[in-house]
Amino acid sequence: MANNNAPLLEMKNIQKSFYGNQVLNDINITLNEGDVLGLCGENGAGKTTLMKILFGMEEIAETGGYGGEICFNGEKVDFKSPFDALNAGIGMVHQEFSLIPGFTATENILLNREPLKRNVISEVFGDRLNTLNYNEMTGRAENAIEKMGFKIDPKMVIADMPVGHKQFTEIARELSKENLRLLILDEPTAVLTESEADALLQSIKSMSERGVAVIFVTHRLEEIMTVCNKVVVMRDGLVVMDTRAEDTDVKKITKAMVGRDVESVDNKSVGTDETAETIMSIKNLWVDMPGETVRNVSLDVKKGEILGIGGLAGQGKLGVPNGIMGLYEAGGTVVFKGNEIPLNSPRKCLDSNIAFVSEDRRGVGLLLDETLEWNIAFPAMQIQNKFLKKLFGGLIKWRDEKAIKEVTDKYIDELQIKCTSSKQKAKELSGGNQQKICLAKSFALEPEFLFASEPTRGIDVGAKSLVLEALRKLNKEKGVTVVVISSELEELRGVCDRIAIVSGGEVAGILPASKSSEEFGQLMVSKVI
Amino acid sequence: MKERIKNIIAEFGISRLIIVGFILFMFALAPVSGNKISTLLSNVANRFAWNGLLVLSMVPMIHSGCGLNFGLPLEIEAGLLGVTIAIEMGFTGNEAFLAALTIATPFAILFGTLYGFLLNKIKGGEMMIATYVGFSAVSLMCIGWVMLPFKNPVIVWGYTGKGLRTMISIENYYYEVLSGFLRFKLFGVTIPTGAILFFALIAFGIWAFLHTKTGTAMTAVGSNPTFAKAAGINIDRIRMLSVILSTWIAAIGIINYQQGFGYVQLYTAPYSMAMPAVAAILLGGASVNKASISNVIIGTILYQAIVTTTPNVINSLINLDISDVIRIIVSNGVILFALTRKIEEPKK
Ligand SMILES: Nc1ncnc2c1ncn2[C@@H]1O[C@H](COP(=O)(O)OP(=O)(O)OP(=O)(O)O)[C@@H](O)[C@H]1O
Ligand SMILES: [Mg+2]
Numbered sequence: 059m060a061n062n063n064a065p066l067l068e069m070k071n072i073q074k075s076f077y078g079n080q081v082l083n084d085i086n087i088t089l090n091e092g093d094v095l096g097l098c099g100e101n102g103a104g105k106t107t108l109m110k111i112l113f114g115m116e117e118i119a120e121t122g123g124y125g126g127e128i129c130f131n132g133e134k135v136d137f138k139s140p141f142d143a144l145n146a147g148i149g150m151v152h153q154e155f156s157l158i159p160g161f162t163a164t165e166n167i168l169l170n171r172e173p174l175k176r177n178v179i180s181e182v183f184g185d186r187l188n189t190l191n192y193n194e195m196t197g198r199a200e201n202a203i204e205k206m207g208f209k210i211d212p213k214m215v216i217a218d219m220p221v222g223h224k225q226f227t228e229i230a231r232e233l234s235k236e237n238l239r240l241l242i243l244d245e246p247t248a249v250l251t252e253s254e255a256d257a258l259l260q261s262i263k264s265m266s267e268r269g270v271a272v273i274f275v276t277h278r279l280e281e282i283m284t285v286c287n288k289v290v291v292m293r294d295g296l297v298v299m300d301t302r303a304e305d306t307d308v309k310k311i312t313k314a315m316v317g318r319d320v321e322s323v324d325n326k327s328v329g330t331d332e333t334a335e336t337i338m339s340i341k342n343l344w345v346d347m348p349g350e351t352v353r354n355v356s357l358d359v360k361k362g363e364i365l366g367i368g369g370l371a372g373q374g375k376l377g378v379p380n381g382i383m384g385l386y387e388a389g390g391t392v393v394f395k396g397n398e399i400p401l402n403s404p405r406k407c408l409d410s411n412i413a414f415v416s417e418d419r420r421g422v423g424l425l426l427d428e429t430l431e432w433n434i435a436f437p438a439m440q441i442q443n444k445f446l447k448k449l450f451g452g453l454i455k456w457r458d459e460k461a462i463k464e465v466t467d468k469y470i471d472e473l474q475i476k477c478t479s480s481k482q483k484a485k486e487l488s489g490g491n492q493q494k495i496c497l498a499k500s501f502a503l504e505p506e507f508l509f510a511s512e513p514t515r516g517i518d519v520g521a522k523s524l525v526l527e528a529l530r531k532l533n534k535e536k537g538v539t540v541v542v543i544s545s546e547l548e549e550l551r552g553v554c555d556r557i558a559i560v561s562g563g564e565v566a567g568i569l570p571a572s573k574s575s576e577e578f579g580q581l582m583v584s585k586v587i
Numbered sequence: 588m589k590e591r592i593k594n595i596i597a598e599f600g601i602s603r604l605i606i607v608g609f610i611l612f613m614f615a616l617a618p619v620s621g622n623k624i625s626t627l628l629s630n631v632a633n634r635f636a637w638n639g640l641l642v643l644s645m646v647p648m649i650h651s652g653c654g655l656n657f658g659l660p661l662e663i664e665a666g667l668l669g670v671t672i673a674i675e676m677g678f679t680g681n682e683a684f685l686a687a688l689t690i691a692t693p694f695a696i697l698f699g700t701l702y703g704f705l706l707n708k709i710k711g712g713e714m715m716i717a718t719y720v721g722f723s724a725v726s727l728m729c730i731g732w733v734m735l736p737f738k739n740p741v742i743v744w745g746y747t748g749k750g751l752r753t754m755i756s757i758e759n760y761y762y763e764v765l766s767g768f769l770r771f772k773l774f775g776v777t778i779p780t781g782a783i784l785f786f787a788l789i790a791f792g793i794w795a796f797l798h799t800k801t802g803t804a805m806t807a808v809g810s811n812p813t814f815a816k817a818a819g820i821n822i823d824r825i826r827m828l829s830v831i832l833s834t835w836i837a838a839i840g841i842i843n844y845q846q847g848f849g850y851v852q853l854y855t856a857p858y859s860m861a862m863p864a865v866a867a868i869l870l871g872g873a874s875v876n877k878a879s880i881s882n883v884i885i886g887t888i889l890y891q892a893i894v895t896t897t898p899n900v901i902n903s904l905i906n907l908d909i910s911d912v913i914r915i916i917v918s919n920g921v922i923l924f925a926l927t928r929k930i931e932e933p934k935k
Binding site for chain 1: 798799800801803804806807810811813814816817818819820821876877
């Protein structure tokens, strides 16, 4: 029997281990209707795992199940699959998207809830043969997208979407559900700019007013302070802090998360050396990257600087590195160190010692089914013949497992990657640790020029300064020119010398990092189409 | 300790344990049914030696992400051309074996290139297209075997003097060149040493190849093509290479099969080769984009053990000759079983 006095959700003594690696020790969480719970913790603390348990993901049962008890709506539940959870009124936006690649945004948003039309065949053979009412579907999907406050094309196929759009599709899918009682959001804002995140935060507020409870996982702690009324901090599989939001602040949360104070990244930039030579000159670049079209970008990058590229999602900032690196069709001219590099050919760029950290870590960045060793060593092995032993006078290039292990261990240590060994599969790492692998992979190339696209996506506050420091060190000590593309303006202002803002597929302006956020904000919307 | 046993079982896979259990049960029944265990084991060893290479030929394509190679019949045709041309040219005895391998090689490269070109055009739907390719290749060659201007009376139909026979005995050619080499008996079980060594040699080659730079690239292309592309790999080239490699192994694999079996089978025979090879590698624990040499070895042994022992044992038990029926039921049952197992495999 449903009990109206009981809390909406109670998770008691939740425990989980993966092959002997204890990830959750003893987690207790209680949630009432309309509560917004901010859940935070370091990378690998177990947030996603806890949410997967709650949502009944098969991965949990396949890896040995979990311990403890979950009560939803006063009843003990044990969801065998996400469908059970959905039926009970739980929705989830996944950290690593769960969309069907070949379907459009509309179809994904309304999957399994499509409005149906009766037809002659279904009159005879039953409801399963009803046809989809596409007109109404489009309408509903558009509504859902509108509610979210950001435009995506409902007809675009998921596989063609940049990460930001995938994220929006997932959010729109959950927001459009009417019987929702509990919504789980696992780092939904990691690829959004502040203004886009604001729209989402508004939606969260209005859902909470309707009595929907929300669990909100994020590494952007200010967001928690804006929308949450409860905060839970996890560390090493334990709850180390569980309070009302008004009794705490960002600083306290950070301290509970990492166990020490974290200094905010303050910019030590001395500004760009205007007299430095131009190392890369981009002229009239266009890139046909769906959802991130670049129309006409001209930009000079000075040797030895850290240049930021910012802008709203969908305006083309991500298209710039993806186009230059040959992952999407592009045109225009790019001159690197005096030589023109041919576009649409990843190999040519890589051979000129340019490296790229992709924003799409699961799609482009990782070999999920292979070991960390392979992930980190692979590009350097293929492009620069590193980590190979030459046999028979170079006739055979044999993988040098020892060298591969060494370099992997080095980066695991340097970037504090949380894993059981260098032989672990990449898919078994937490989101933030996967991100670190992507960075390590490009560091192993020892590039002269580095494009880092959303380098800190999903990385916790403590590790963020570590990653940014690593980029800065690369820049200062090895003289690597770095271009950071990020949706987080504060991050760019923390690490860059100057920042170019891309709007409407063009460079709207370039300002030194010290300029105020308002000035950047104006540039961001100046050419929006 | 309990943990460890659990881990070992998990590693080996419940489904394979069931199969092993079933096989052991069949062997246990063997004495009752009047079959000698040593004969059954000799059978398995022999069949392993014949089929190992055909199963191994799946590996490169699986690694490069071209999926399970249902197009095996096409590749087998390359081997068949090698044999028939070698005989037509008048090679005899063991020389014919070497000649067949040599002549099959350029055909394998040609067929592999065309096949690879096609597969590169339809990324994502490889397995379906491969099936069609296999079927069309066989149909086309059925015409080919009739039309091609072969003259040697050993392989051409006697009464018309035109068109190749469906079955060609190689008794006087290279029958058991490998299987007979260093053959010995152990507890009554005959081991075809030469053929097993030949398999081991090629398998070692593939294993070594997968440890080189190019082999590593091949695995990465299968694992995540976009990742490989971003690392500067020419995906189409690597896939093409994998298809050519697969084709060549299949081509010499069928010649090896014939030296053990004793006959060259033309026309529709290649049809029935793809499914058993696919089933074997799946039974061995491979998936659509991961396969190792040990998957090949374990899978071939398990598959051949089932399809050779079951009909023999059951047949003698019920004293009726329905071995063909049982063989068909068992082999198709195993294929179905192996294929459905793969669908249950955890997703990414
Ligand atoms: N399928 C799996 N197999 C083995 N270990 C796993 C698996 N999934 C997660 N883990 C481990 O569980 C731990 C917790 O991971 P989880 O994804 O829950 O972290 P998280 O708190 O969400 O971190 P992040 O902030 O980086 O997303 C990690 O150490 C991770 O390596
Ligand atoms: Mg996570």
